[in-house]
Amino acid sequence: MQISNNKITEIFRTVSSVKTGNYLLNSIRLKLNDDEDIYYSVCVFKYTTKPTFIEEELANWEEEKIAYLLIVEIEDYIVISKKNISKLQDFIKQFKPLDYSVLSTLFVTDDTSFEKFSLKNLNVSDKAVREKTIEAIDLKENFSALGASNYLLNSLRLKNNEEKTSLMLNSSRINKFGKKNSIENFCFWSKNLVHQIKNHINTNTFLSIFAEPQDYEVLKDTLVPISILFNFSNIYTDFEQGLINRVIIRYINDDGENQDKDFNLIDFLAKFERLCKVFTNGGIHSIENSTSKDLEIKLNDKSITVRSQKLKNVKLIHDNGNEISITDYINGKNSFIINFDNIDLAYTNRKLFKDSRLIGSIPNFLKIFQPHNDLDNVTSEKGAFLATSTLFETNSIFRFVEDNFQNDFDYFICDDLSKEWADHIGISENKISFFHSKHKSSNASASAFQDIVGQAQKNLGNLTPQDFQLESKRNIWNSNYNSSDGVNTQITRSRKGQNANQIINQFKETINNPYLRKHVVLVIDFISKSDLETYLENLTNGVYFAERNETIQILWFVSSLISSCQELNTEVTIYCKP
Template sequence: MTENELINNLTLNENAYFYKKIKKGILSKNLIDTTFKEASSDKMGNYLLRVIKSKTKVNNKDVEYSICVFKYPKKPSFIDEELKDWEEVKLAYIVIVDFENYIAVSKRNISGTKELSKKIFPLDYNTISSLFIDEDTAFEKISMNNMNISDNAVRSKSVEAVDLKESISSLGLQTYIPSNLRVSNDDDKVSLSLGSSRINKFGKKSNIVFFISWSDNIIDKIENFKASENFLTSFATPLDFEKENSSLKPIAILLLLTKLYDEYEANRIESTKLIFEEYEKEIDVISILNNFSRLMEVKELVSDEGNSYFKILNPFVNDLSLSINPKSITLRSSKLKKLMIKLTDGTELSIIDFFNRTSSYIINFDRVELVYSHRKLFKDSRLLANTDAFLSVFKPSTDLNSVSSEKGSVLPTSTEFNAGSIFGFVEDKYLSSFKFFICDDLGKEWADHIGLDENNISFFHSKYKESKFSASAFQDIVGQAQKNLGNLSPADNQWEMKQKFWDRDYVLDKTTTQIHRIRKGSNSDDAIDYFKNLKAQPNLTKKVYLVINFISKLELTDGLQKLKNNETFKERNEVIQILWFISSLISSCNEVSAETYIICKP
């Protein structure tokens, strides 16, 4: 075939990545050539097709396009070492359509285009998310990421319906960031990947001329876009990072391992190793990173040279820090740079580069309503506005002023928990309200106490801490509650384990007591039968109680008011984190139709 015949033989979907140029103007031949060389660094043999800066006219506009197609070898994922004749041969392509201010890129099996990436940036979040939306648009599917800092919150979820704006509650959506959308306008369906600027219109494949024309129509929509209120306004509000970055002061960060897990599940990680000078050692990267899987404090420090920097406080790596750049926030650590990941496509990168590339972290700031997540800065505009609603879940009790421990001390003759303990407080205050009351503490617990009564399942989680406004203690108990929300409706295979556990007496610090785990009720068999019956009730009420001594409602109310007034005070950072944890807990409980109560000091 001739070159033109090869070009016309290409069939492309209406599916491309759209980027805006940092500086307007047509891309240089040298940049296109460099991009093709980067993209085809592992190619096999000659290019199958290579076209650079071919000129065409579409809709009376002069447009240039470039195409690169090549073969490359790939080691199959089911073998350990490369062997002769044991390789797959795959094809890859990249098409770049060059407009004055934008480019459209269609590609397959392409990874490295670093030089091109320096000249472009993704579409504005507000633009791409609303580009195909009007008052009649149906939202068929939304994948979303949670920007909450609780390590046990649901990190992401996907919902689907004929039209979500008519079938999903907007309650709690302000803590979620849409990542992918599928919308429908009459018979036209379009999916949007908001983080990567990919637009995919459902339809048949066509030739390069049609693809260029479609790309031009998308560019026109982008250039003529006007923002308007729509269903997506219910979600977290994106902000212009460049306008805000000079005022950002990070106070906490949560590293996310979900993207790394995804790579493992897709068999895209070949190996992980630690490199130190000429020394290499295969390691289990997951076991190392699990040490970083909870919220970590960020503190602003001053270097020996007099420059301020943001250090991430943790007991494992002493040089982990944040860098606030003009367009993004990135992680830095020379030690974690030595922890390497090798992907099945041959790419090698450090774990710190992996986190930065995937933006796998959530950052909180001293401006309480702001969050940095997935390379974007977002605002939960309702967070401070909802403080009165959040405070309504706090139920003060003067009896918590006198507690001095979580479980108290026990003896072999003990039949109940000490009156001065939180466990004793819970049983004294709530046991009489239930037909069955169970101590499920320790082991694979669902809660510290479980209360069962007519149409009511209640989980009680207790935490004692001597310090005031302990964000870490609150994180622990919120996490305990969140990870057990599914156990409000347990699976059938869990009952046998609980039957054996609830039959035993309570053991604390190797002391076997006479405290029966069935604190009220006949026996474990009857408790389980009652639990099973409750679970099937259509009007079942589910409740989650957090019982804590380290937060005073009055002092928390005062702290939240100071946040509203943007005042500086000693516990400001702790109150900010506690507010996010409260928001996360209430949102999680709402998703399983559970009521939330926090029993605290007055």
């Protein structure tokens, strides 16, 4: 595909709108050494910007920087190199990115060493680890495939002989270590790369353990979004690094003029950091939220975006003076994960992915659910309280936990409220168990699962706390339970064990036991195992039922918890109704 001179001129003019003075270099569609296959265009310019360490504008307090954009055309491919360049997204959208499956296997052979993985979690649990990076001399030798299908490979660094290459799979970015210190060298490197791409044959590799990319354009018309989780880590990182130095909301004042007002973006984003349901009506996929009623998902021909006319007025001001609306930023960074009524599909990083093991793992998924008849009689989470109460009320989940599990441990603590690690904690010589309890009158509530799974996931690290963390618990574990509505009861928090001193000493000894077993236990009354088995069977067989969307989300939530626990060598059990 040839790019016209006018398009090149236009994009150079757009990206250099902040330049000071004339171009340092500005060349359009030059042929490289009479090589008919290679054309390059390059612009280089200076610009000034406010330093990131000051907030207000100060006279003469400016940094001078140099930016460049190099575009190389080789047959029907373009290769771009840039530095300090923005406003390039609309130009890039004209071209099809390198296919994920091609890029992820392009440099992989049987002898390739994988030095670094950057992984992104496909799960929509808001408390799950969203991203993680791992490194080794060769990850093939020590990376566990358990739960790998829950993750997509965001980027990697690999080594072939003595040659290192890093790949950003979500943006088709390739960085080959070594010198490409001239336009000519970069162009020849690009030509070799294009020929390698054109001759590449996809094969299964070690990377096949991760989520599989799917053809979005083929499946687009079958997709019905049911939920979306926003991930704003990119925005927070840009704030930390000073790349975004101001946020405004633009509105029309009483005189009919545009006016800008500073905007607290952090408080605003906090309202969206939880799974949002998506409702489809007449082809419109509306995102449930309390801030912007016109926020919706748009299934475009080649990608999925979010849009809201209201939120387009929220502008992020970058350090170079450029501004972008919050929706354009979210779409540009693809800062979200979408689930569909297709059970095992998720969309993120501008790609559609499939967790190929999700449906096949349903029988094992069901094994962690343990039915218990007494949960049929539960009517509340904690029951009512009196100043004279020494036990949690009969028919509460808390009482169920204590009646059924307390005697299995040497020590048992109620840690509910006040920066809790769990509702109850059981400790023995070689075992630590965290119990998380949740009562809900509705059936198969995905939001209730999200709450309790999130509580469990965020506290997995506290199963083996440091000494100072245990010391912070001493006073509360030595006290009586005070309810959230202000009743000071006679329920001792140390439900079994004389005092917190003994409990903390045993906790420390248990952590150091080489045979330590860690266990996470969820106790719920808002689903029965028999119903769940029916729902999952219907999902597998493609049978419609009212709880379909809720069940898909439950499957993802609990699968995420199982994966998180497996990674930390922790058992997990869910007690529910029969």
